[in-house]
Amino acid sequence: MPAKLAIVAQKGGPGKSTITRALGVAYSSAGFKTHLVDLDAGQTSTAKWFERRSLAAAELGRPELIDNLTCSWARTLATAEAAIPASAEIVVYDGAPHATQQTVSLAQSANLVVIPTGISVDDLTPAITLALDLQNNHGIQPATIAMVLNRVGDSDKELEEVAALIREHLPDIHVIAASIPERKAYRSAQDSGFAIQEVTYPSLKQRATSVVEALGELL
Numbered sequence: 001m002p003a004k005l006a007i008v009a010q011k012g013g014p015g016k017s018t019i020t021r022a023l024g025v026a027y028s029s030a031g032f033k034t035h036l037v038d039l040d041a042g043q044t045s046t047a048k049w050f051e052r053r054s055l056a057a058a059e060l061g062r063p064e065l066i067d068n069l070t071c072s073w074a075r076t077l078a079t080a081e082a083a084i085p086a087s088a089e090i091v092v093y094d095g096a097p098h099a100t101q102q103t104v105s106l107a108q109s110a111n112l113v114v115i116p117t118g119i120s121v122d123d124l125t126p127a128i129t130l131a132l133d134l135q136n137n138h139g140i141q142p143a144t145i146a147m148v149l150n151r152v153g154d155s156d157k158e159l160e161e162v163a164a165l166i167r168e169h170l171p172d173i174h175v176i177a178a179s180i181p182e183r184k185a186y187r188s189a190q191d192s193g194f195a196i197q198e199v200t201y202p203s204l205k206q207r208a209t210s211v212v213e214a215l216g217e218l219l
């Protein structure tokens with residue numbers, strides 16, 4: 001059985017696809033056969049990203065960009081399952097745009113549930129609500145839930161306050177200490193088929209890498 005990571009959220013835009021792609025690139029480049037399942041069947045944005053990455057690999061003469069990495073999209077978990085290569089060692093699920101019963105089933109079958117979130121109250125409230133629901137109503141062990149702060153600003157104090165707020169509601173889940181700032185370079189990288197840790201700016205590369213490594217340690 002491959003290891004399963006579920007990247008889920010209650011609302012659109014917090015960074016599910018961003019984290020999914022970053023994990024996909026990290027694991028595949030480390031040599032693990034990695035499959036991405038895009039469950040946003042309306043947009044299929046990670047499947048499209050994978051096409052851009054495949055094109056970039058061909059155009060740049062860098063086939064290693066897609067070594068060990070495959071991707072499919074699906075509307076249901078059952079059809080998703082059917083498209084996963086038998087050789088897959090790691091499967092990363094890019095969750096549907098809104099949390100549904102499918103999100104619960106996915107989380108229940110995952111080794112690690114990752115909830116990306118922005119840091120405004122508007123963003124944090126649904127993220128905390130989703131984690132509480134998974135933990136309290138659906139039997140998900142809090143130690144298998146990790147929250148990633150994305151699109152953060154430059155204030156460490158603000159980040160500490162956010163982490164404290166999450167801990168107050170969810171003392172037993174992981175809040176990844178590294179966070180991802182809001183930067184155009186991250187958008188541009190993904191627009192070209194790259195992942196956030198593949199940006200050229202060393203400090204941004206480091207921050208994205210730290211998040212991916214911290215998640216890897218929880219698996």
Ligand SMILES: Nc1ncnc2c1ncn2[C@@H]1O[C@H](COP(=O)(O)OP(=O)(O)O)[C@@H](O)[C@H]1O
Nearest residue numbers: 012013014015016017018151181182183186187
């Ligand atoms: N930290 C960030 N800085 C800049 N742009 C970001 C950042 N995180 C995500 N984005 C961009 O915001 C959009 C939404 O992010 P995405 O990962 O697709 O969210 P989701 O999959 O949860 O809807 C994408 O265009 C993505 O490139």
Ligand SMILES: [Mg+2]
Nearest residue numbers: 016017040045
């Ligand atoms: Mg998405």
